[in-house]
Amino acid sequence: MKYLLPLSILLGLALSACSDTNTTEAHGAHQNAEATIVADTELSDISLYNLESEWQTEDNETIKLVQLNGKVQLVAMMYTNCTYACPRIVADLKRIEAKLDNYKNGEVGIVLVTMDPENDTPAKLKQFAADNNLDPERWILLTSSEMNIQELAVLLNMKYKNGGKGEIAHSNIITVLNAGGEIIHQQEGLGKDPDETVKTIDGLLQNI
Amino acid sequence: MIFHRLFLLILLVGVCCNVQAQKSLPKNMVNVKGGTFVPLYGSDSIPVKVKTFLMDVYPVTNAEYLAFVNKYPKWRKSAVKKLFADENYLKKWDGDLSLGPNAAKIQNSPVVNVSWFSAKAYCECQGKRLATVEEWEYAALASETKANAANDAKFYQRSIEWYSKPNPAYLPPVKESFRNYYGLHGMIGLVWEWTQNFNSAMVVGESRADVTMDRQLFCGSGSDGAKDVKNYVAFMRYAFRSSLKANYTVANLGFRCAKSI
Numbered sequence: 317m318k319y320l321l322p323l324s325i326l327l328g329l330a331l332s333a334c335s336d337t338n339t340t341e342a343h344g345a346h347q348n349a350e351a352t353i354v355a356d357t358e359l360s361d362i363s364l365y366n367l368e369s370e371w372q373t374e375d376n377e378t379i380k381l382v383q384l385n386g387k388v389q390l391v392a393m394m395y396t397n398c399t400y401a402c403p404r405i406v407a408d409l410k411r412i413e414a415k416l417d418n419y420k421n422g423e424v425g426i427v428l429v430t431m432d433p434e435n436d437t438p439a440k441l442k443q444f445a446a447d448n449n450l451d452p453e454r455w456i457l458l459t460s461s462e463m464n465i466q467e468l469a470v471l472l473n474m475k476y477k478n479g480g481k482g483e484i485a486h487s488n489i490i491t492v493l494n495a496g497g498e499i500i501h502q503q504e505g506l507g508k509d510p511d512e513t514v515k516t517i518d519g520l521l522q523n524i
Numbered sequence: 525m526i527f528h529r530l531f532l533l534i535l536l537v538g539v540c541c542n543v544q545a546q547k548s549l550p551k552n553m554v555n556v557k558g559g560t561f562v563p564l565y566g567s568d569s570i571p572v573k574v575k576t577f578l579m580d581v582y583p584v585t586n587a588e589y590l591a592f593v594n595k596y597p598k599w600r601k602s603a604v605k606k607l608f609a610d611e612n613y614l615k616k617w618d619g620d621l622s623l624g625p626n627a628a629k630i631q632n633s634p635v636v637n638v639s640w641f642s643a644k645a646y647c648e649c650q651g652k653r654l655a656t657v658e659e660w661e662y663a664a665l666a667s668e669t670k671a672n673a674a675n676d677a678k679f680y681q682r683s684i685e686w687y688s689k690p691n692p693a694y695l696p697p698v699k700e701s702f703r704n705y706y707g708l709h710g711m712i713g714l715v716w717e718w719t720q721n722f723n724s725a726m727v728v729g730e731s732r733a734d735v736t737m738d739r740q741l742f743c744g745s746g747s748d749g750a751k752d753v754k755n756y757v758a759f760m761r762y763a764f765r766s767s768l769k770a771n772y773t774v775a776n777l778g779f780r781c782a783k784s785i
Contacts, residue, residue: 361606463653463720470640470723470770471607477724 365497395432652781
């Protein structure tokens with residue numbers, strides 16, 4: 317069983333590497349598939365949900381980012397071995413979460429993406445979520461291949477460098493996505509006053 | 525146990541393929557023998573190891589890129605999403621499938637005004653990938669005669685002169701560009717090139733620090749981290765990369781692909 321996971325990841329990589337061949341040819345079918353997920357929202361040109369990569373959740377489910385659509389999402393990148401900045405980014409997210417009392421989990425979600433796919437298996441992410449008391453109804457933790465993570469990172473304006481030796485130098489950014497996956501606001505740095513981010517979320521939810 | 529064997533078998537098959545790949549190089553790729561070098565930027569002066577890899581001899585040309593968009597409509601000028609390429613994507617092309625009136629002049633020149641996403645997709649569709657910054661810089665250390673011309677002042681001087689020339693109206697054909705020790709053309713003196721991890725080279729400070737985004741670091745403090753200040757050319761490349769976003773398309777920025785072995 318142990319060997320199945322790496323295998324499936326390899327296969328997944330091979331399949332997703334050049335996946336855009338049939339987007340136009342199979343347009344009809346594709347749209348139908350998306351229609352069930354996207355409901356009435358048509359993805360805009362700048363939606364992050366245009367990424368077609370596949371991700372594993374902390375429950376080891378495979379999803380595409382478009383499945384996050386429909387609610388406001390807070391997105392941040394971290395890795396579980398990170399001893400200093402990452403607990404703080406989680407703390408920052410919790411500070412924002414604490415001000416979202418008025419909103420149901422169905423309105424705002426929080427997405428943590430690992431920068432260290434080699435170490436952060438779905439099981440590790442699940443443990444991290446439990447250790448940090450992350451409400452599974454609100455939070456989702458994601459991993460994928462290094463390339464897919466890098467692709468998402470560049471879209472989030474995240475810079476990171478895996479220096480080996482278990483240390484990753486990275487920027488700290490919390491991104492607010494609207495229901496359609498567009499970047500609406502970014503909170504940069506650690507320990508920032510969450511007011512502006514919270515206001516952005518308030519604004520977005522009044523529009524929903 | 526069965527899985528164990530299966531995995532071993534796959535490993536073995538992988539090894540065979542590697543041996544094959546080494547014997548017969550894919551068309552227009554060369555083998556860049558691995559080694560260590562000290563990159564211009566690094567938090568410390570620890571040499572970086574680069575594994576032996578394959579690299580395209582030439583940057584991708586307009587004609588090659590045209591064949592790609594022919595096959596993958598998603599990457600045509602009129603179809604590409606803004607998320608993946610800005611409004612200057614393939615700016616000089618006439619339309620989705622036309623290089624314009626100067627097609628004959630530019631078909632064998634490097635394709636430019638392409639984004640990181642489009643370059644990455646192109647390489648993946650050839651079963652390749654973009655080179656990492658480390659691989660690219662390692663391969664670019666070579667002069668005509670030496671794999672590592674890091675201490676060759678004349679080589680820098682020539683490189684600086686190349687970079688200080690204004691862009692010509694039409695970029696020259698890739699085959700006419702400078703050929704280095706590995707047989708790679710145009711690593712210097714033709715166009716800038718996208719790399720896989722272009723966004724990782726200039727992380728400043730450490731994970732503790734708040735990193736200010738969009739700090740372009742073109743000058744002043746940007747050079748503090750420079751390892752080898754006399755290699756101004758490499759410094760310019762690092763600075764240029766750090767100013768890019770993945771959907772940017774620039775008139776003198778192209779790419780070539782690489783492959784692990």
